Amino acid sequence: MTTVTPVTTAGAPAPRAEVFGGRGGLPVSIATMLFSGTSTQVGAAVGSHAFPAIGPPGVVAVRQLVAACVLLPVARPPLHRFTWRQWWPVLSLGVVFAVMNFGVYTAVDRVGLGLAITLEFLGPLGVALARSRTRRDAACAVFAGAGVVVLLAPGPDSDFLGIGAGLLGAAGWAAYILLNAEAGARLPGLQATAAASTVATVLTLPLLITLAVQGRFTGTALAAAIGAGIGSSVVPYACDLMMLRRVPARFFGVFMSVQPVLASLTGTVLLGELLGVREWVGVLMVITANVVTAARTRV
Template sequence: MPSSTAARLIPFLLVLGSILSLSVGSSLAKELLFPLIGATGTTALRTGFSAIVLLLLWRPWRASITRREYHFIALYGLTLGMMNLCFYLALDSIPFGLAVAIEFVGPLTVTVLYSRKISDFIWIALAVAGVLLLLPLRGNDSGLPLTGVLFALAAAFCWALYIVFGKTISHLHSGQTVAVGLVFASMVTLPVGMMDAGAILAHPYLLAMGLLIALLSSSLPMTLEMAALKRLPHKAFGIMVSMEPAVAALVAFFMLSETLTPTQIIAVVFSITAGMGSAMTARGRVDTLVT
């Protein structure tokens, strides 16, 4: 393969690998851990092990971080914890692909606010239209529980705040920032997940599963994304990441036997189109920071 072709293909494979890893990890969590320790216990294992792995990998205690920067890292991390908790609670009752599609409203809203181009409001309107198709309203066939949709919207709101707080510390090393942020995230998820501590102790293999899911859902995707961002313009990266709802739906179909209705498929297409359109037209640099 010519080197120029390989140079173009490698970033795409890195982003695809990140999305696939995240989708497989979340699907495994839903299939294997949710029935035993619930969404809250699974979230606690994911964030806790992710924090341990990334602390060992990036060793942030060697970095020179000021008290003010720690303040924003704490806000960033606490928001990250709430985002993961709300997303897994949504995943407990609605299909994976739809939860991702709804969650994408968060970063899209931030992109529009930072861009301030009138055309970008088209994309957020398209994403909102997709969410409306998924609400259990009279006349549509979404068949989704309102609670699950609301948890996904809460995760979207947290993702938006997570990006805003992340931009305030974007000058720091991203790996070290996420590692410390996950410590604060665990302060949110561990107390809630402790309600399932008895089940975890009764099934020690759950700890190994939790570590695997942490690696697949957080550590590996983040590492692949960082490698991709070094090789791609942010606009191209944003377009590729917009395919996540479709990949999540496909992985969930094969791993969880989750199927979507025609209305739900249209909603996912709206989300993908909004994400790609936003990435192509937005001004400036807005990180999506998927973890």
């Protein structure tokens, strides 16, 4: 499991007890992660209004462009001075940005916001359980899997493409947590996030050009996609990078179990996506697995 090791001004590793150091300590860290999660889900809900015009891939491409345009002038990463040790997590993170968001937005389009984010959350839960060797944590993993089955009730009429897209987003989110921690440890401020957003923008630029040539960027679609870029990229990327310098990656992955609840509530309020009793039971099973794991996490 990769974690962020705080560094003192002298360059020596700080004591473990200072992982939650900084102004406000743990309460500020939790509040920041909650704000990041809420912003992500509201941004996703707003972005879904652009699907009819430009589809999930178009929204992802605009998101990355917005993130790069906002973060590059702020962070001003010296790209020409990056070493390979700094470049490889940035390049990897840029690919993950594009793949993760494509998977999630495709799932949102096909199975709804709450179900898509619950599937995506299997990624952070996997990070939390990856190096576990206890029976209790193994049981948590099985219970979370059972919760997904209850949530989706797979059958002949299930949207397996949407489910697969959600699982792709889950794998991307797991990689995002670990790579963001790695990149954040090697580059100051928001430089890693800005550089990775630029990489993702370059990867999706051909799609942006194609959609523009086809005249598919209506005013409404463009506004919704830009809103998704700010709410679901700029704000959470910055917050998450800061938090992964303050808290262990495992704790971050565990705590973000709040995402399925935030997504379900956001889908209900902003998109009218009402979950039934069975769906809520599935969501709560996944969250319960997280809570039990969180209780065993050393912070």
